[in-house]
Amino acid sequence: MKKTRSEKDPGVRRRGRVLPDDACPVCGTKMVEKRSTLRLPVNGEEIAVPSAAHLSCPKCGEVVLRFQDAKRLGEDAIAIYRRKHGLLSADELRAIRERFGLTQADLARLLRLGANTVSRWESGRNVQTAAMDMLLRLIRDLPGSIDYLRDHHAA
Numbered sequence: 001m002k003k004t005r006s007e008k009d010p011g012v013r014r015r016g017r018v019l020p021d022d023a024c025p026v027c028g029t030k031m032v033e034k035r036s037t038l039r040l041p042v043n044g045e046e047i048a049v050p051s052a053a054h055l056s057c058p059k060c061g062e063v064v065l066r067f068q069d070a071k072r073l074g075e076d077a078i079a080i081y082r083r084k085h086g087l088l089s090a091d092e093l094r095a096i097r098e099r100f101g102l103t104q105a106d107l108a109r110l111l112r113l114g115a116n117t118v119s120r121w122e123s124g125r126n127v128q129t130a131a132m133d134m135l136l137r138l139i140r141d142l143p144g145s146i147d148y149l150r151d152h153h154a155a
């Protein structure tokens with residue numbers, strides 16, 4: 001059964017365990033909707049997300065996230081991480097950046113981050129670390145910080 005299926009569609013188990021159907025990728029059993037605590041790393045820290053929706057195999061216990069499940073899990077994990085560390089919100093980040101007239105790429109360069117990092121923070125696809133959050137608060141509250149970064153950033 002499993003062999004037939006994988007011959008017909010070898011790509012059924014794709015990266016990130018996002019599946020187009022509800023068959024268990026391990027044993028082929030029809031999976032059922034479930035909610036339970038799932039763990040996801042955020043900035044290298046394991047975050048437990050309670051009552052996360054997913055498909056679960058009643059036979060072998062395999063867990064599969066559909067696209068929407070994975071998206072929701074990621075968003076919830078980031079929200080929990082942000083609350084846990086008391087981080088600035090995406091809107092607060094944007095307000096700090098805009099106050100100094102910086103583009104997302106400008107701020108990323110000054111902080112020596114990857115070019116898309118600030119964009120990912122502001123769109124909620126990722127979240128700043130607690131250490132970077134502190135640096136952003138310094139920029140917000142300490143006059144002259146941006147000038148200091150401009151004087152010291154790598155060329």
Ligand SMILES: [Zn+2]
Pocket residue numbers: 024025026027028029057058059060061062
């Ligand atoms: Zn299974």
